[in-house]
Amino acid sequence: MSVRSHAQLEQIFEEVEAPFAFVDLDAMWSNSDAMLARAMEKPIRVASKSLRCRALLERILRRDERYAGLLTFTLPETLWLAENGFENLLLAYPTADTEALGELALRSVANPAEAPIVMVDCVEHLEAIEGVLGADAAPVRVCIDLDAGWWALGGRVKVGPKRSPVHTVEQAVALAQEIERRPQVELAALMSYEGQIAGVGDQPPGRRLRGAAIRFMQKRSVAELAERRAAVAAAIRELTELPIVNGGGTGSLELTGAEDSVTEIAAGSGFYAPTLFDHYSRFSLTPAAGFALPIVRKPTAGVATALGGGYLASGSGDTARLPSPWLPEGLKLDVEEGAGEVQTPLSGLPARDLQVGDRVYMRHAKAGELCERFEALHLLEGDEIIDVVPTYRGEGQTFL
Numbered sequence: 001m002s003v004r005s006h007a008q009l010e011q012i013f014e015e016v017e018a019p020f021a022f023v024d025l026d027a028m029w030s031n032s033d034a035m036l037a038r039a040m041e042k043p044i045r046v047a048s049k050s051l052r053c054r055a056l057l058e059r060i061l062r063r064d065e066r067y068a069g070l071l072t073f074t075l076p077e078t079l080w081l082a083e084n085g086f087e088n089l090l091l092a093y094p095t096a097d098t099e100a101l102g103e104l105a106l107r108s109v110a111n112p113a114e115a116p117i118v119m120v121d122c123v124e125h126l127e128a129i130e131g132v133l134g135a136d137a138a139p140v141r142v143c144i145d146l147d148a149g150w151w152a153l154g155g156r157v158k159v160g161p162k163r164s165p166v167h168t169v170e171q172a173v174a175l176a177q178e179i180e181r182r183p184q185v186e187l188a189a190l191m192s193y194e195g196q197i198a199g200v201g202d203q204p205p206g207r208r209l210r211g212a213a214i215r216f217m218q219k220r221s222v223a224e225l226a227e228r229r230a231a232v233a234a235a236i237r238e239l240t241e242l243p244i245v246n247g248g249g250t251g252s253l254e255l256t257g258a259e260d261s262v263t264e265i266a267a268g269s270g271f272y273a274p275t276l277f278d279h280y281s282r283f284s285l286t287p288a289a290g291f292a293l294p295i296v297r298k299p300t301a302g303v304a305t306a307l308g309g310g311y312l313a314s315g316s317g318d319t320a321r322l323p324s325p326w327l328p329e330g331l332k333l334d335v336e337e338g339a340g341e342v343q344t345p346l347s348g349l350p351a352r353d354l355q356v357g358d359r360v361y362m363r364h365a366k367a368g369e370l371c372e373r374f375e376a377l378h379l380l381e382g383d384e385i386i387d388v389v390p391t392y393r394g395e396g397q398t399f400l
């Protein structure tokens with residue numbers, strides 16, 4: 001799985017004090033090529049939450065003209081990125097932040113066609129925007145979030161992220177009409193994120209039955225969503241132009257990309273390739289982001305204990321959300337202690353040889369959350385650290 005060895009990383013980072021985080025650009029660009037190849041020639045909007053590093057967002061957007069714009073995660077983040085020169089911003093989640101909406105309104109007046117687009121899924125979202133706009137303000141551009149969930153047994157089973165209440169063509173058209181009626185908002189986009197396909201690996205290790213159930217669900221969900229998304233986009237286009245139809249994520253690039261109605265795909269996690277993306281049948285990525293921890297004690301001959309490491313990923317709270325020991329290969333977390341707030345005991349064969357002062361390399365379960373733990377990322381190319389760049393946190397920016 002890894003193209004780097006422990007010895008190689010240790011040589012490269014000889015002068016760097018652990019804990020530290022890094023991104024292997026060789027691996028990241030190989031993941032980038034793989035993602036572009038899977039996206040069926042569609043543009044990719046880069047999901048900023050999955051990178052949380054301005055310098056890397058810039059590098060990625062420069063890399064290929066098919067990287068078009070950012071899918072952002074909070075309105076203050078979006079405004080901060082806009083201030084720093086990023087363009088073509090689509091905020092993926094609704095906001096209730098009236099102060100930030102006020103700032104967005106000013107931006108929309110200054111440049112109505114280029115201001116960020118914000119997400120809505122109900123009348124209350126529209127009213128919140130209208131509430132901060134002066135009577136003759138330029139309209140704020142909005143995007144309808146269409147629920148991409150898969151409903152089975154007549155709607156008694158609902159699979160997928162619990163986000164938007166807009167699921168049917170009729171509901172989407174009703175909200176689009178509501179937007180059309182209101183002069184201070186302008187419908188610019190439709191987004192639907194199929195988390196149950198893009199964010200769920202279909203080959204969970206050691207769980208064959210669950211894997212089969214996931215593949216069953218995903219196959220049906222892909223077919224159902226393709227039809228519904230196309231019908232919604234067509235119905236909205238009867239009312240107004242709809243330049244953007246966004247869908248998908250790292251795990252569904254080829255599936256979402258195959259839908260004619262989709263104009264662009266969102267993706268971010270695939271650049272860093274965290275462990276939650278290790279178990280998909282459709283693709284395999286190269287681990288590109290990691291962090292190093294120092295070994296600070298040896299409770300027994302077979303256990304080496306690292307400082308820190310308890311960087312759990314958000315989500316369901318299962319063990320897949322724990323960080324994973326990466327290099328040297330063969331290390332394991334302790335079943336009782338997992339990854340700890342201040343200490344992480346590691347066992348497995350290589351632990352016998354690890355001594356106080358050695359370092360181990362770990363991977364996070366999710367992508368951007370790693371950057372909330374470190375102020376900087378060391379960027380590797382070949383056998384060299386070519387740059388050290390601040391994460392969002394390193395720039396004093398913690399949005400969530």
Ligand SMILES: Cc1ncc(COP(=O)(O)O)c(C=O)c1O
Nearest residue numbers: 047050193249250266267268269
């Ligand atoms: C709205 C939306 N689109 C796309 C994605 C996919 O992002 P990634 O490629 O990082 O999995 C996500 C991830 O949660 C999302 O919430």
